[in-house]
Structure formats: C-alpha cells, structure tokens
Amino acid sequence: MTDLPATNRTMLTELKPEGVLELYLADLPMPQPKDHEVVVKVLATPINPSDLGLMVGASDVATARAISRDGLPGVQMDVAEAGMRFMASRMGQAMPIGNEGCGVVVAAGASDAAQALLGKTVALIGGEIYAQYRCLAAMACMPLPDGTDPKDGASCFVNPLTSLGFVETMKMEGYKGIVHAAAASNLGQMLVKICKADGIPLVNIVRSEAQVELLKGIGAEIILNSNDADFVDQLTDAIEKTEAFLGFDPIGGGKLAGQILGAMETAAVRRMTSYSRYGSDQMKQVYIYGALDVGPTILNRNFGLTWGLSGWLLTPFMAKAGAEIVGRMRARVAAELTTTFKSHYSHEVSLEQAVEVAVLQAYNAKRTAEKYLIRP
Numbered sequence: 001m002t003d004l005p006a007t008n009r010t011m012l013t014e015l016k017p018e019g020v021l022e023l024y025l026a027d028l029p030m031p032q033p034k035d036h037e038v039v040v041k042v043l044a045t046p047i048n049p050s051d052l053g054l055m056v057g058a059s060d061v062a063t064a065r066a067i068s069r070d071g072l073p074g075v076q077m078d079v080a081e082a083g084m085r086f087m088a089s090r091m092g093q094a095m096p097i098g099n100e101g102c103g104v105v106v107a108a109g110a111s112d113a114a115q116a117l118l119g120k121t122v123a124l125i126g127g128e129i130y131a132q133y134r135c136l137a138a139m140a141c142m143p144l145p146d147g148t149d150p151k152d153g154a155s156c157f158v159n160p161l162t163s164l165g166f167v168e169t170m171k172m173e174g175y176k177g178i179v180h181a182a183a184a185s186n187l188g189q190m191l192v193k194i195c196k197a198d199g200i201p202l203v204n205i206v207r208s209e210a211q212v213e214l215l216k217g218i219g220a221e222i223i224l225n226s227n228d229a230d231f232v233d234q235l236t237d238a239i240e241k242t243e244a245f246l247g248f249d250p251i252g253g254g255k256l257a258g259q260i261l262g263a264m265e266t267a268a269v270r271r272m273t274s275y276s277r278y279g280s281d282q283m284k285q286v287y288i289y290g291a292l293d294v295g296p297t298i299l300n301r302n303f304g305l306t307w308g309l310s311g312w313l314l315t316p317f318m319a320k321a322g323a324e325i326v327g328r329m330r331a332r333v334a335a336e337l338t339t340t341f342k343s344h345y346s347h348e349v350s351l352e353q354a355v356e357v358a359v360l361q362a363y364n365a366k367r368t369a370e371k372y373l374i375r376p
Helices: 051-056 081-086 159-171 186-198 209-217 231-242 256-269 315-319 323-335 356-363
Strands: 007-016 020-029 036-045 060-069 072-076 102-107 121-125 133-137 141-143 179-181 200-206 222-225 246-249 252-254 284-288 293-296 308-312 348-351 373-375
Touching: 007 051, 020 060, 036 081, 036 121, 036 231, 051 081, 060 356, 141 323, 159 179, 159 186, 159 246, 159 315, 159 348, 179 186, 179 231, 186 209, 200 231, 209 222, 222 231, 231 256, 246 256, 252 256, 256 284, 256 308, 284 315, 348 356, 356 373
Parallel strands: 179 200, 179 246, 200 222, 246 284, 252 293, 284 308, 348 373
Antiparallel strands: 007 020, 020 072, 036 102, 036 133, 036 373, 060 072, 102 121, 121 141
16 A cells, blocks of 8 residues: 555635635545545546535625635635525535546555556546545546546546436437537537437537537537527427427526427427417426526426426436446446547646635636636
8 A cells, every 4th residue: 555645635615603604725634445445646626516516605706815724725705694594504514525536546445346446547426526635435436548647537427427317318208309508518518429429419509609619610510599589489490300308407597497498398389280278298308407597597487287397416317327327328438538528628726726716716607618627
C-alpha cells in the first residue's frame, strides 16, 4: 500500500443558524480503505449543476465574501428566510461535495476486486470527490483504458449515463423520439451523437443562433430556437413529424415544460379522426431533470388529460433499469469516452481557486459552453 499523507484537503459546505452558508476547505484525516475499498488520488472532477445544488443551495451567491477557517480559504453567503426553511434539514452539517471524477488508485483493501484496481486510472462516482483523495467501494469505480487523460475520464458518469438513460427511458416507456431542452450543453451534445448513431428522432431546443450553429456542427437535424416568434409552431411541427412525445427539461422553472406538453397535444390532435372533449389519448410525458430556473413551473392546461410531468434522476433510474442495462450503458461510455462522451471544459481551477468569490460567481452562473473542471 502506498504511503499516504496524514490529511486529505476537502471542500465542505455548511449552513449555519445565523443565516449564512459557508463553502470552505478543510484538512480532514486521511481515510483508510476497508477490504472492499480503494483510495483514489483525485486528478479531475467537474462542477455539475447537481453539485452546485449542494455547494451553494438556496444562498445568495451575489453576497459572497471571502473567509478563512483554520488558515484555509472559503466563502460565506447570505441565506434568506425562505432558503433557511428549504435547507433546514442540513443545518450545522459540514457536507462534502462532488458527484464524480477521475483519478488513480493509490491504495487498496485486501479483496481481489480492490487489489485489481491498484495503480489503475478510474472514473468514480459516489459523492465527496472535491478532495485530494477519495476512499470508496471498488464497485463504484470504472476502470478506464491505459493512457486515458483524467480530463476525459472526469465526467464519465453523470452526463454520459444520463444521456444514455434518456434513450433507455424512451425504449422502456414505448416512445419513438425525444424532445430535449437546453440541448447545447455537454449532455445535450452527447445526446445528439447517441441519437444520430442509433437512428432516434431528436428535437433539440436551444436559446440562441450560436447554439443552433453549434449543434448543426455535430450533426443535429432538428434544432429550434426558443426565442423565435414562431417557436411553438415549429415545435409542434417537429413533434408531429418525429412522434417525439417524450421530453426532458433541465430548466424546470418557467413555461417551457408546459409549452412542450402543449405542442405535443396539438401534434397528437392533428392525427385524431374524431373530437374528444378530453383531448387526445396520446400519452405525453415531460421529465424535469434539473433546476437551471428555480422559479415556479408554469403550466397552461392546454394538453388534455393524458399527460405526465415528473422528475427524472439518474440513480433511481439505474436502480429501476437493472444491472444488465446499466452494464451495457457503462460499457458504451468506456468504449466511446473520447468521441460520443467527450466533455469540453472552458476553465480549470484548483480546490483553492474554486472557493474564490469571483470564480464561484462565474461557475454558478451556469452559462452554456462554460463548464469548470477542478484539479485537486
């Protein structure tokens, strides 16, 4: 077993009773692996929207100011009364962050599965990865091909498995195509490539002409700009053409989910041969899988009575899908790591830089084409 340092520098987030949230670094005791576990030296870990939900929660990032705890840097942010109520269950808990990453296994427990990973570059999932080292079960690691750049391996799980999960959901629920919002994201670009390779109709919704051109460049066929005056008409025509009655929306708040459901209904009604006051009998489903807009989800009930709007999360999906499907998904990610599932990062920062006020405010803005990678 490799000699490890005594401490492990880790990013923590903590809600305090005085109405503030602190994001800070701490040197914690180095974890020691049990028989079924490995210790991974973390070399790259992305900042995903799901990570930001824990990092900053309902705090006001505009109020961020620098602090120091035990000689290490951090940030403090104000939290309004409503935010304190929303996050009450985490009060006083110093919570580690980071859903996924990539690194090298530097220590391993006694089991054959753990020992087999020693010295290997692996992708890992399981939280607490914004740290210099992470101890976790060997089964939570995915071995990567020799020579894999940790930058390529850092985002192996959340975006790739989510995009593949959308396709598997489509198959499991009997749909023929997909509508995807905020489609110019890293995840959206992966979905474009998957659907193109697999012959699946995909309706992409973006917010600017620059994003239209971006998706055209990677082979997307149907791209709609939600800021166009006739967007809803274009969306309806695209759904009628593709029979894409399944949607995935990472925005959450605002009117887009309702617009998608409404366009689905109009497209379905066009195929009806007789009138029904209950609307079409075509099942129309939109899943919200993010919170880019934390405001209310606005629905104008113009889509009949055969519809669904609910949440979609990767971990429950994988539990439902089962080992065979998940194994197939993971194998495809490993095989297409530098093609279909390659992530692009606009900025790379250290743990210390990630808790600087200006850097935090920049990555919390969640701008399309701006994705941050932490290099612990």
